[in-house]
Amino acid sequence: MFSAQRIVFRCSVSTPWRGFQSGTARGTSAQLVKIVEVGPRDGLQNESTPVSVETKVELINRLSETGLKCIESGSFVSPKWVPQMAGTAEVLRSIHRKSGVAYPVLVPNMKGLEALEAMFQKHPGEPITDEIAIFTAASETFNKKNTNCTIAESLDRFAPVVERALGMGLRVRGYVSTVVVCPYEGAIEPERVRDITIKLREMGCYEVSLGDTIGAATPRSMEKLLNCITAAVPVDVLANHDTYAMAIANVLTAVKMGVRTVDSSVAGLGGCPYAPGATGNVATEDLVYALQEEGYATGVDLNSLSGIGQWISSVLKKDNSSRVGKAWLARRARL
Numbered sequence: 001m002f003s004a005q006r007i008v009f010r011c012s013v014s015t016p017w018r019g020f021q022s023g024t025a026r027g028t029s030a031q032l033v034k035i036v037e038v039g040p041r042d043g044l045q046n047e048s049t050p051v052s053v054e055t056k057v058e059l060i061n062r063l064s065e066t067g068l069k070c071i072e073s074g075s076f077v078s079p080k081w082v083p084q085m086a087g088t089a090e091v092l093r094s095i096h097r098k099s100g101v102a103y104p105v106l107v108p109n110m111k112g113l114e115a116l117e118a119m120f121q122k123h124p125g126e127p128i129t130d131e132i133a134i135f136t137a138a139s140e141t142f143n144k145k146n147t148n149c150t151i152a153e154s155l156d157r158f159a160p161v162v163e164r165a166l167g168m169g170l171r172v173r174g175y176v177s178t179v180v181v182c183p184y185e186g187a188i189e190p191e192r193v194r195d196i197t198i199k200l201r202e203m204g205c206y207e208v209s210l211g212d213t214i215g216a217a218t219p220r221s222m223e224k225l226l227n228c229i230t231a232a233v234p235v236d237v238l239a240n241h242d243t244y245a246m247a248i249a250n251v252l253t254a255v256k257m258g259v260r261t262v263d264s265s266v267a268g269l270g271g272c273p274y275a276p277g278a279t280g281n282v283a284t285e286d287l288v289y290a291l292q293e294e295g296y297a298t299g300v301d302l303n304s305l306s307g308i309g310q311w312i313s314s315v316l317k318k319d320n321s322s323r324v325g326k327a328w329l330a331r332r333a334r335l
């Protein structure tokens with residue numbers, strides 16, 4: 001039923017401490033769960049302190065050394081709407097690209113894609129990116145606040161964007177926000193999410209990420225949503241926020257139901273500027289630890305990831321929201 005990759009591989013991730021190892025590290029074959037790191041985009045877009053291009057570049061470069069294979073690196077949105085994403089073009093040109101790592105960017109409309117296209121024309125032969133992401137929502141009110149149009153208008157707006165992006169040889173990923181609860185409208189019917197997911201796939205999105213934008217889902221509501229959607233269309237990705245500390249439980253529920261790609265953000269950074277009450281994403285460190293302990297492989301080095309989470313939190317002058325990251329570093333210091 002699921003189109004997501006079900007790659008089985010023998011993971012060679014090793015960690016220095018017994019007891020912090022599990023399925024993957026014990027050398028057993030484990031199913032791979034792909035992690036899409038959204039820290040440099042979703043993680044930083046909501047920050048009140050301006051983040052320099054240099055810091056964004058360093059964050060992406062460091063993350064690319066951890067084993068992560070997909071790092072969302074910015075957004076071609078209007079700087080009037082999301083000022084923190086200004087400089088994405090410079091970021092894309094400055095990062096040190098690691099072979100096998102994808103660096104997708106968010107594109108909200110044709111103007112955003114044209115900006116990307118202009119970069120390709122101005123710098124022929126440079127990799128820039130091979131993937132964009134488009135986004136809509138399952139709640140009309142949220143969508144209006146986030147992109148100033150209705151859901152139907154956003155789908156109409158994106159159809160030619162996707163067509164043109166595919167023509168440029170880019171992969172296109174779709175996002176649906178507020179899949180369980182909307183901060184303005186309350187509970188969302190799973191059927192609405194299903195119908196939008198189907199439309200995004202028909203449009204040409206190779207995978208669709210379901211966003212629990214305000215982190216209000218629970219394992220029970222997640223199961224209900226996934227049961228509804230998977231009866232009609234494959235579900236590839238879950239993007240979970242952690243407002244009520246349910247994100248890891250939700251991810252494990254989804255992974256047990258077959259989802260094999262999960263979005264997360266280092267140090268739990270993030271939030272949508274148009275989703276009041278939402279705290280950050282599920283922390284990548286917490287996710288890696290939970291998945292490994294449950295016997296799944298991620299290919300991500302928790303040790304270096306924890307250091308990056310602590311570093312970026314200190315740069316942003318905020319607490320590190322990853323419980324695992326903090327515990328890991330404390331343990332490392334003790335040892």
Ligand SMILES: CC(C)(COP(=O)([O-])OP(=O)([O-])OC[C@H]1O[C@@H](n2cnc3c(N)ncnc32)[C@H](O)[C@@H]1OP(=O)([O-])[O-])[C@@H](O)C(=O)NCCC(=O)NCCSC(=O)C[C@@](C)(O)CC(=O)[O-]
Nearest residue numbers: 076077078081108111112135146147148175177211213272
């Ligand atoms: C879609 C619009 C632009 C509509 O906004 P609008 O005001 O209706 O658009 P407009 O066409 O009237 O343009 C307004 C101004 O923005 C400019 N503009 C227009 N487009 C662009 C562009 N691409 N790049 C640069 N500039 C742009 C345009 O040129 C104009 O400039 P002015 O004439 O006033 O000087 C706006 O609503 C917008 O940018 N929204 C983006 C909001 C956003 O990025 N939200 C966060 C991402 S979604 C998210 O985080 C959730 C997710 C994906 O992570 C999943 C989850 O967890 O739920």
